[in-house]
Amino acid sequence: MNKNIERTVHLEWKEPNASYDVIIIGGGGHGLATAYYLATRHGITNVAVIERKYIGAGNSGRNTAIIRANYGIPEAVRFYQRSVELYAGLENETNRKITHKQKGLLTMAHSEAGIRTERARAEVNKAFGAETVYIEPDEIKKICPQLDMSGGGIWPIMGASYHPGGSTAHHDRVVWTYAEGAMLRGVHIHQRTAVRGLIMNGDRVTGVETNRGSISAGIVVSAVGGHVTTIASMAGLRLPIRTHPLQAFVTNRYALQLKPIVMTADLLTYASQTAKGEILIGAEIDRQPSYSYNSGHHFIQSCTHRAMTVLPFLRNLRILRQWTGVCDMSPDYSPIMGKTGVSGFYITTGWGTWGFKAIPVGGEQMAALIATEKTPELIVPFSLSRFAKDRTMADRGSAGTH
Amino acid sequence: MSIQITCPNCGQRPIEEFIYGEIFNVPDTITELDERDFDRAFMHDNPEGPVTERWFHSHGCRRWMTMCRDTRNDQILEKIIIDK
Numbered sequence: 257m258n259k260n261i262e263r264t265v266h267l268e269w270k271e272p273n274a275s276y277d278v279i280i281i282g283g284g285g286h287g288l289a290t291a292y293y294l295a296t297r298h299g300i301t302n303v304a305v306i307e308r309k310y311i312g313a314g315n316s317g318r319n320t321a322i323i324r325a326n327y328g329i330p331e332a333v334r335f336y337q338r339s340v341e342l343y344a345g346l347e348n349e350t351n352r353k354i355t356h357k358q359k360g361l362l363t364m365a366h367s368e369a370g371i372r373t374e375r376a377r378a379e380v381n382k383a384f385g386a387e388t389v390y391i392e393p394d395e396i397k398k399i400c401p402q403l404d405m406s407g408g409g410i411w412p413i414m415g416a417s418y419h420p421g422g423s424t425a426h427h428d429r430v431v432w433t434y435a436e437g438a439m440l441r442g443v444h445i446h447q448r449t450a451v452r453g454l455i456m457n458g459d460r461v462t463g464v465e466t467n468r469g470s471i472s473a474g475i476v477v478s479a480v481g482g483h484v485t486t487i488a489s490m491a492g493l494r495l496p497i498r499t500h501p502l503q504a505f506v507t508n509r510y511a512l513q514l515k516p517i518v519m520t521a522d523l524l525t526y527a528s529q530t531a532k533g534e535i536l537i538g539a540e541i542d543r544q545p546s547y548s549y550n551s552g553h554h555f556i557q558s559c560t561h562r563a564m565t566v567l568p569f570l571r572n573l574r575i576l577r578q579w580t581g582v583c584d585m586s587p588d589y590s591p592i593m594g595k596t597g598v599s600g601f602y603i604t605t606g607w608g609t610w611g612f613k614a615i616p617v618g619g620e621q622m623a624a625l626i627a628t629e630k631t632p633e634l635i636v637p638f639s640l641s642r643f644a645k646d647r648t649m650a651d652r653g654s655a656g657t658h
Numbered sequence: 659m660s661i662q663i664t665c666p667n668c669g670q671r672p673i674e675e676f677i678y679g680e681i682f683n684v685p686d687t688i689t690e691l692d693e694r695d696f697d698r699a700f701m702h703d704n705p706e707g708p709v710t711e712r713w714f715h716s717h718g719c720r721r722w723m724t725m726c727r728d729t730r731n732d733q734i735l736e737k738i739i740i741d742k
Contacts, residue, residue, distance in 0.1 A: 483706065485704040485705075486706055494701040494702075495701065495702070495704075496701055496702065497702060498680075499704055543674075543678050544661065544678060544727075544732070545678070545680070545702075545704060545709075545729060546732055547729050547730050548731050550731075550732065553660050554660045554672060554674050643700045644696060
């Protein structure tokens with residue numbers, strides 16, 4: 257793994273200091289982006305990212321790399337639209353390639369209820385800064401000729417919302433680019449360093465215990481994925497998070513172009529084409545809360561059947577690889593960011609099955625919180641305290657699978 | 659390779675035939691009734707390790723059963739007991 261990274265970006269590994277101004281637990285996209293924006297936007301560089309395996313080993317290396325802002329509630333549209341824009345400018349800013357490609361996203365409706373949902377999505381998107389239009393079957397077919405508009409005779413495609421900002425990128429390159437950008441500015445990244453406990457001074461978190469010794473910190477941030485409740489419990493913090501596996505698979509190379517990202521909410525499946533031409537397919541989480549990375553036969557059986565209903569060309573492709581990530585699912589399918597009520601301890605979690613698209617904005621906003629100690633307006637709706645205040649950001653229909 | 663649950667009535671069946679039922683453990687340290695309700699409504703233990711949980715055999719005998727599963731590897735640790 258490291259040889260491949262070294263060909264793409266320049267990373268230098270250092271020994272951990274005894275203390276840092278900021279420690280970020282979790283070397284995935286969110287943790288690394290937070291470090292990057294701390295360094296580049298706020299000049300805060302006495303920072304360490306602590307990763308128990310290798311950077312991007314968790315969900316950042318296991319997702320289907322979809323970038324979009326076509327959510328159903330204003331708070332989410334504003335938030336994810338910011339990320340779409342940050343992703344679009346990332347290659348220019350860092351002078352590194354992340355294989356970013358804007359290709360448009362079709363979210364299809366197979367019923368009257370689906371039509372209503374997609375029409376509403378288009379209006380909410382437009383009102384809050386994202387570009388999405390509702391389109392009819394003839395236009396859908398023009399955008400994606402491979403679609404079986406009859407939906408196998410059972411799930412006819414009756415309409416769709418089309419989101420031009422829908423994009424894909426290479427998930428590992430995003431991780432490596434943020435890591436390098438942070439490192440170049442003096443941030444330390446410590447791989448194979450596992451946090452075993454949090455150091456508390458009275459009520460305040462003042463550092464971490466790791467397998468390589470104690471490290472003290474002014475602020476500790478958890479940017480951990482599926483294993484977040486374990487970290488939070490070290491601070492005596494309970495979270496509304498349940499961890500579920502999410503599987504995905506990729507096919508061999510498809511000779512033609514699958515132009516847009518194709519999503520069908522009713523069938524809970526979506527497909528996109530990678531830079532290598534393979535078709536990358538995902539669906540819903542497993543029903544059991546689990547930390548196991550085992551993939552299963554049922555997922556393949558169910559997901560392929562649904563995907564082939566709308567994209568019959570898949571019949572002629574082979575499955576190359578299947579894998580799993582473990583998702584931190586929140587009650588309202590929205591992220592949880594900001595202060596935790598525990599002094600000196602911030603969190604960015606609840607990224608469930610929707611985290612990859614938010615890596616830039618998540619990092620940018622957490623960095624602003626750390627630098628100013630004030631929760632930025634864009635992420636106030638996603639505070640941990642919202643559940644107690646009965647202000648949940650319910651948007652499951654938009655977050656559903658990715 | 660999929661997870662199989664050995665239903666005491668129906669035998670070994672795929673997990674897709676069952677519906678998950680979490681057992682909520684509100685910490686004893688939370689004493690105020692409203693706070694206990696809030697914890698029960700939103701919070702999860704979500705442990706990495708053995709957890710006691712319930713599954714409903716929706717596509718089979720339609721009975722609730724209790725078991726202990728290790729969430730790190732999905733191994734079922736103890737005999738599965740059907741509700742009386």
